[in-house]
Amino acid sequence: LLLFHRRSIMKSALSFLVAARECEIGELEQLALTSELVSLVGRLIHALQKERGISNVYLGSQGRRFAEQRAPQALESDQLALHVRERFDELYSGPHSVRNGARLFARIAAVLHGLDELPGLRERIGARTLGADESTAAFVRLISGLLAVVFEAADSATDPQVSRALVAMFNFMQGKEFAGQERALGAMVFVGGHVDDCEQQWQQLIDTQERCFQVFANFADRAALETWSAQRNGPKLAELERLRRVGRSPRSGAPLDPQLGQAWYDCCTHRIDAMRTVEDTLASHLRALCERRIEQTRAELRDQQAILGTLSRPSGPQPPTPIGPQLERSILDMLQEQTLRLQAMSDELDTVRASLNERRVVERAKGLLMAARKLSEDAAYKLLREAAMNQSRRLVDVAERIIEAHELLDPKA
Amino acid sequence: LLLFHRRSIMKSALSFLVAARECEIGELEQLALTSELVSLVGRLIHALQKERGISNVYLGSQGRRFAEQRAPQALESDQLALHVRERFDELYSGPHSVRNGARLFARIAAVLHGLDELPGLRERIGARTLGADESTAAFVRLISGLLAVVFEAADSATDPQVSRALVAMFNFMQGKEFAGQERALGAMVFVGGHVDDCEQQWQQLIDTQERCFQVFANFADRAALETWSAQRNGPKLAELERLRRVGRSPRSGAPLDPQLGQAWYDCCTHRIDAMRTVEDTLASHLRALCERRIEQTRAELRDQQAILGTLSRPSGPQPPTPIGPQLERSILDMLQEQTLRLQAMSDELDTVRASLNERRVVERAKGLLMAARKLSEDAAYKLLREAAMNQSRRLVDVAERIIEAHELLDPKA
16 A cells, blocks of 8 residues: 555545446436336326227227227327337346346336237227226236336436436326226226126225325425326316216115216316326426436536546656645545435435335235235236225235235245 | 237347346346455455554553564555455446446545555554554544445345345444454453443443344354354353453452453454454355356346247248247246246345345434534444433434434424
8 A cells, every 4th residue: 555645545535436426427317218218108108098998988889989099099009109119129238237127127028028919909809809807907917017117217216306206207107097997997887887896996996096196296396296286176076076976886776877987987088188297297307307417416526527637637747746635625525425415315215215115015915926826917916906805904904914924934034 | 019020029028038137147247246345345354453453452552562563464454455446446347337336436435545544544553643542443434434335235236145145244244343343442441450431332342243243143154154153152252251241340449450451352353363264154155156146047048048049030931930829928937937036036135135224224313413413424423322322222223213303303304
């Protein structure tokens, strides 16, 4: 160590501070790319939700209604899917390029497979060789795969501010999807004329939506919150609540008025379309945030590089000027400040990411059920949901019990 | 989407599975590098711990003892430090190359600055212009910076098995450092002749050591555990416990026999040197584990690439053979299996990483104190430690209260 000149050692500490800053910028740039992908995925999900609704009406009306709306909607879905595929391909440029790459890419592979099944699904819908429930389930599966991609993106964010925005986005998208599933369920109920055994499932869809929007509200930026609360006070929401009440507790014996089906569908669709505008607000906030954070971090990097430049300046025939106590002090301050800041960021990040835990718990319980009882993902989820209904518990509580029980039962765990 | 041939779409899903696997390998290779660094850092810490002990004896004996051992020990520390520096430099090869780079590099910068201060520190020790406590504090700071590098490495591991090994390693190294600090404290007490107000601090060093070794025991491999428990039953440990008892509760009024100082020092040193062999066992386990995991994952990657090759084979003048239902089934199985496996890995990882939380909580409370009361890191830690002693609470409990209080007090939190 004595071989090192003091100047070169200070320089070496500083260059690692600079390297740390460069890593931060690299991570932020990666996040900016991922955020763009998330916005695009949101648009594809919206198109698929519309296509699911149109297909349901088509199948429910024995092909009499919405036949002419199918092809243009399929085209819109396909065009967006092509864009999403292009972004997927851009994302991968070598094993080191993507944080959380292993999980993200496995999710993407599942989505690509789901998109692959779309043409076959549409053929069967056109030929009406499958029921509305089967068609709904296929779209739900594909959309859930796309949401899993968004989840991985939110889960792997390293900047707490960007992570907040992504968590708000993911929860909003998830809530919107539950709203879409509620639309499909309600439509079936109104067309069928009675709620039968769907009442609890309906309640669950309402509850999970509300929880998602609550988490969204905890993490969203002001503009998105304002757009959202303006919508919640619209007249259509009162109508939605009225139809929910009518649909879920019809006077005993009396069948539901099938005409309400159209009103229900319109009212839900209006609400879901309005949610798209909230998503757009979230997306532009996310974009602006990434840009701002990159710019900030670049400015800080430039400051550090300037000091590093002073230290590296070739000294020519004169001996290098010694590091003044002031410069040394400022490097020490930077060291301490940067470490504390990164520590605080990582704590904040832990807090934000904790809000994603509910989904993690449900996913894990689902995986345990799939492995233990050799079930498909759908069947495992259905089992969970039914257990929750029978026990009048939240899905996540049932999932937690399964995990606890598994840990007690399995000696390896 | 209809433009795509089924074969090419299946291929595209599979290539993302392959990409996911490549990312896993990339992360494992990174972990292998980090693990080598961690082993080397362990050796540097051991050398610095010896140098700290020698310096203490030298200063405590007014320069009469260990004068001739100082230079060779400094040389050993310096040589290891040079190796560590080289590894640090190798680690950085572009902003995307290191997971958790921002935090890791900021920690490295702090270590480099600490190493920079070593020559000056040694000069003052040689001239005996500083006390043993000041010298100890400087070494403690440097070693704690090196442990922070190991912590970041353990915290950023993405493979649960490797993460377990790194968590075991970090906790063992941290426990060993507390054992080193106990050696220094005990030496001061025996030389001074009375325990004074160090009694609680001594107890705390024993408790935190035990907790570290407990976590180590929860996560370590069998070979390391066996090496460790063989040592715990050695005759030297009984002697250590006896000296702990004598040193901490001397008969009232009667000063301690200063001759016990040498016995204490030898007995602690014997124990700490033995810990080095446990660390070596941990390090070779870590190395073997990384190699095995890389090999496994490469074999799995080859299988997937072989299937991908089948799909990509140019079909010549004949139309491409359609994908048989069997091949399609096996791709679907791979999709499901890989997603479930990654999910399970990530859950297991969360569980392992949770054991690092105690340190995170203490670090955060320290950061809050530093910011709120404009304290140095040392002073903030001392304040925490004193509060824990006064309240007869564990350090981490006091830290948790500070964080809770801060969240209540600070409207932004």
